[in-house]
Structures are given as C-alpha cells and as structure tokens.
Amino acid sequence: MPDQDLFYLLALLKVDGVGDIMAKKLLNYFGSAEAVFKSKGSQMAAIDGVGSVLLQNFKDKSVFEKANQEMEFMKSGGVKVSFFKEDGYPERLKHCIDSPVLIFTSGNINLANKRIISIVGTRQITSYGTEFCRNLIEELAPLDPVIVSGFAYGVDIVAHQRAMDFNLQTIGVLAHGLNQIYPKSHKKYMVPMEENGGFITEFWSTSNPDKENFVRRNRIVAGMTEATIVIESAEKGGSLITANLANDYNRDVFAVPGRVTDKYSQGCNNLIKTQRANVLTSAADLVYMLNWNVETKAKPVQKQLFIHLETEEQKVYDFLLKNGKELLDIIALQCDFPIYKISGILLNMELKGVIRPLPGKLFEAV
Incomplete structure (x- = not known):
C-alpha cells in the first residue's frame, strides 16, 4: 500500500466517531480515505449515520499528526499492514461486517490455501484440558492447519506451544499494539512464534491491553478462522464470547465436553446443550464435520x-x-x-x- 494511502487511512480511523463500519461506508462512497477528507460536508452528510457531531470531528487536524507518528513506529518496528480489500488480508475476516479496516502484523504469516482454526478456552486450564489440547493438535498436525489463539495464559499458550512443537503456523491475536507484549511472561515465546507464524492486531502502538480490547480482539479470532474450538471454559468467560461471535459469523464451533461437576467444563457443556457447538471428542470429529477431505488414492x-x-x-x-x-x-x-x-x-x-x-x-x- 502506498504511504499516502496508508497515511489517510490511519487518519480516518483516528477521527472520533469513525469505527470500522462507518469507515467502510465512507470508503465505499468516496473511493479512498484521502477523498473522504477532501469531500464537502454536504456530500458526507448524505451518508447514513453521519451527523453534525461527526462532521465537526473531521475538523480535528490532530488526526494527521497521530497518523504520522504511527507510520514512523511501523517503519522502525518492521510492522506490516493489511487493508481489508487487499489480498493479504485474512479472507474469511473480509466477510465480517465489523472486521478491522486495517490489521497490523509481525512475523511470517501466510494464510493462502490454509486450513485455519482457532483454539480458545480458560486461562485456568486443567490437566484434562492440557492433555486434550496437546493430543488434538498432534493428531491434526499431518493436515498442516494454522492454529490461531489469543496468546493469553492457559489454553491459548498451550495451543501455540503445541503448534510450534510440530512446526505448524500459529498466530497470536493481540489486544494491544505491537510495541509490547502481554502477558509479559510470554515474551520468551515471541521469537519462535514469529518464526512459525506471528502476531495480528488492530490496535495501534498507543493502545494498552485494556479489558474492552480483549472483547474486540475476540471477533478477529472468530472471524478469520474456519472453526472455533473451546477446550475448557467456566460458565462465563471470554472464550464463550468468541464462540458466540463465531456463531454470529456462521462459523463452525466445537466444544470439548466434560464432567458436569467440573467448573471449567460448564461453559463447554452449556454450548453443546444449547446447540451452539458441536461435540468434539477427537480430531476425527473435526475433520469429518469440516469436510477436510484427505486426498488419497485408492490402493488394492x-x-x-x-x-x-x-x-x-x-x-x-x-x-x-x-x-x-x-x-x-x-x-x-x-x-x-x-x-x-x-x-x-x-x-x-x-x-x-x-x-x-x-x-x-x-x-x-x-
């Protein structure tokens, strides 16, 4: 993407009141972010959702300075950027109405012609969840899937580590900018993660891992993948939000059943009970339900x-x-x-x- 196009896109996203959905409306109407800024107020007012407050916000010139600062960070940090209309942008995520206009990446991510699944769950993973997650990824390894998760404690980091054990591409979707890592104790995994895949975020270098960012992050985890797998979850938790988002995006959802008395199986059992997830007991369930045909030649x-x-x-x-x-x-x-x-x-x-x-x-x- 030319620097000038990126500069105006970043500035557009910094206008107070312009979220991803509004930004897409403006881009579709005017053709480019630069054209948005150069348009007349009367033209912009014709767009549904644009009112006097938003028109006033477009007069804030500080958005250009903020855009310039972010571009400098990206250049110094080797950060890559993908626009939602470009080929490098995750294909499935393009079809989500609220997907980010821009995503920032680091590492060696290649999603072309790949089976992509997300694995999520509690940060308080049990030995049962750990064993299931490790065995699942080992069984799937011959099919070379991309394993996506949130790089958090518990299920997330177990999934990332196990994927790396089998040299599978694995991607951490972050709730903050690429200038930092959270949790800090996971910094030791950054280099091997970037060698085996990398990181994706919609957040700028000025963003911190605030609570609300994790909920926003979850829509990328759900939207960019073919299926979301919940390994373990309490009755309430972020992984259930991800599962609900996946259902909203018409993605497949799988949940690992557990004993009704186990705290961290309640969320999964409820997903299954309310028919918001398929039962997952083995890799074979996933392969069958997703119709991952293994190409074989019939042999006598x-x-x-x-x-x-x-x-x-x-x-x-x-x-x-x-x-x-x-x-x-x-x-x-x-x-x-x-x-x-x-x-x-x-x-x-x-x-x-x-x-x-x-x-x-x-x-x-x-």
Whole structure:
C-alpha cells in the first residue's frame, strides 16, 4: 500500500466517531480515505449515520499528526499492514461486517490455501484440558492447519506451544499494539512464534491491553478462522464470547465436553446443550464435520505390503481387514486404544491411504 494511502487511512480511523463500519461506508462512497477528507460536508452528510457531531470531528487536524507518528513506529518496528480489500488480508475476516479496516502484523504469516482454526478456552486450564489440547493438535498436525489463539495464559499458550512443537503456523491475536507484549511472561515465546507464524492486531502502538480490547480482539479470532474450538471454559468467560461471535459469523464451533461437576467444563457443556457447538471428542470429529477431505488414492489391498505401518497402525489395519467397516469407538475398544489415541492413528493411516473414513464415524480398510 502506498504511504499516502496508508497515511489517510490511519487518519480516518483516528477521527472520533469513525469505527470500522462507518469507515467502510465512507470508503465505499468516496473511493479512498484521502477523498473522504477532501469531500464537502454536504456530500458526507448524505451518508447514513453521519451527523453534525461527526462532521465537526473531521475538523480535528490532530488526526494527521497521530497518523504520522504511527507510520514512523511501523517503519522502525518492521510492522506490516493489511487493508481489508487487499489480498493479504485474512479472507474469511473480509466477510465480517465489523472486521478491522486495517490489521497490523509481525512475523511470517501466510494464510493462502490454509486450513485455519482457532483454539480458545480458560486461562485456568486443567490437566484434562492440557492433555486434550496437546493430543488434538498432534493428531491434526499431518493436515498442516494454522492454529490461531489469543496468546493469553492457559489454553491459548498451550495451543501455540503445541503448534510450534510440530512446526505448524500459529498466530497470536493481540489486544494491544505491537510495541509490547502481554502477558509479559510470554515474551520468551515471541521469537519462535514469529518464526512459525506471528502476531495480528488492530490496535495501534498507543493502545494498552485494556479489558474492552480483549472483547474486540475476540471477533478477529472468530472471524478469520474456519472453526472455533473451546477446550475448557467456566460458565462465563471470554472464550464463550468468541464462540458466540463465531456463531454470529456462521462459523463452525466445537466444544470439548466434560464432567458436569467440573467448573471449567460448564461453559463447554452449556454450548453443546444449547446447540451452539458441536461435540468434539477427537480430531476425527473435526475433520469429518469440516469436510477436510484427505486426498488419497485408492490402493488394492495387496499394496499394503509396500507401505510402512507402525505397530499400532498395523494392529488397527488387521482388525479392519478382518471385520470390514467399523465405528471409531468399536475400533478403539477392540484394539485397546483410548479414543484420543485411536483418532490420531486413524488419521495417519488415512494419510497413508490404507483406510478411508465413511459417514457416521465409520472406517474401512482400503
């Protein structure tokens, strides 16, 4: 984006009363931010929502100085910027009416032709949530998804770390500018995060991690991804806001069920009970519900001799070869594997082309 265009866009967003929705109205009407500032008041007044107060606010010339200061910060800090009409802007986020006009990024983010999911949940993650999150990402790793979260304590940082364990691209959506990091204890993750993905924010370098910013941040987490997964949540929490936003954006939502007596399963159980989320018990559920077709070539049974199968995979293959189509739960029971483990085994076997998934959580040998 040319510096002049960016300068006027930044200035437009600093006009008091101009939010993302109003900014888009003005840009669509006048064609550019520069044209907005050079337009006559009578022209602007023709736009729905523009009143005398907003027209008066456009007379504030300090917005240009603020825009200039932010541009200097961006240049000195190597910050990249994406405009909501440009190719580099997250595709799904473009279709959200309240998406940011501009997002600022750092790192090596590449979202082209990627499966993108967000993983959110409580900051007070339990051992149950930690194990599920780590196993889920390990099972999904062969499909090379992008893992998006909020870089906070608990579920967020567990998801980011596990993604990096498998060299998956992972993106932290921040509730403040790129001149700082919150929480400060996560500063040690910044470099590996930027090597494996990076950070996204709509906030300027003058923004602090204020409470209301986290709610605004959540709409980016929900809007830029294909699906939102809630690992654990109390009855109330920010992750439930993200789940509700995802539903509003017509995205898929998944929740991990837990015991009714567990505090940090109440939010997930309520999402499932009120049909605002699909039940998620394994990676296979996600792959099936999102229709992530794993490209495989049908192979005659004889060719399985030329494919290397791990001991556990061979056990499952022999069982399916003998019994034909079978349910995931039955496979786990008969082969003596826990559900979370059998899901990963089946996914790897599917990638190798020796089994195929069928509707209703059935699998069969190829």
